[in-house]
Amino acid sequence: MWIARLEGGDANAFREFADTYSQYLFQVAYSVLRSVKDAEDVTQETMMKIYSSLPQYRGQGFKTWITRIAVNKAIDYKRSHDRKREALTDEWEQHLPVARSVNPVEEIVLKRQERELIRRKIRELPDSYRDVVFAFYIEEKSYQQIAEEQNLALKTVESKLYRAKKYMKKHWKEEERE
Known part of the structure; x- marks a missing residue:
């Protein structure tokens, strides 16, 4: 081993x-x-x-x-x-050159693989967590934005994300390779 x-x-x-x-x-x-x-x-x-x-x-x-x-x-x-x-x-940041060190095709393939994995995993979530997880992790919204858009209390958003994380840890165990 x-x-x-x-x-x-x-x-x-x-x-x-x-x-x-x-x-x-x-x-x-x-x-x-x-x-x-x-x-x-x-x-x-x-x-x-x-x-x-x-x-x-x-x-x-x-x-x-x-x-x-x-x-x-x-x-x-x-x-x-x-x-x-x-x-x-902010002004200084706007003048920084954007460096591209990755092959654009490789970047597209990586992003496509990543998006598919994330979509598949999000579909596996219970309905009560799915919208909050999608909004927070995919749409990168704040707790406050999610609460306002979904008509939830801020503590409810926090609670749902906490429970979703626990669910993911428990149910998304990866296959072991040793």
Whole structure:
């Protein structure tokens, strides 16, 4: 089992782990960050975090565990990036050149795959969560906007999103590959 070898510091086991999961972790990070460069950076950070956190791994749901680490790393990165960006003036940001480091065809394919996966997963949600999850994660609306548009109390929106997250964690376990 390569996880035991990985915990033992076997370089080949780490290579096997990277070959098996790096693309998956990249897709997870990309789904949060929407930037190839940022997703690549976060994927590398995630791989190192997983390696250093192996002693805390409980032996259940490996893919779920690494996905959680990747999502948390991506969210932390995005928050940090957003805070830095907020420090800049709007006028200065408008003069920055837009760099394209990704092949447009590759970007289209990645976005298409991501959208299909998200649509499929959202369709699996119970009706009571689906609209709120779609509005928050896909349409990127604030809790306040969702509450106003769906005639809900702000606390109801918070509660539905919290319960939807719990549902997703419980029901969307990934297939294990070891």
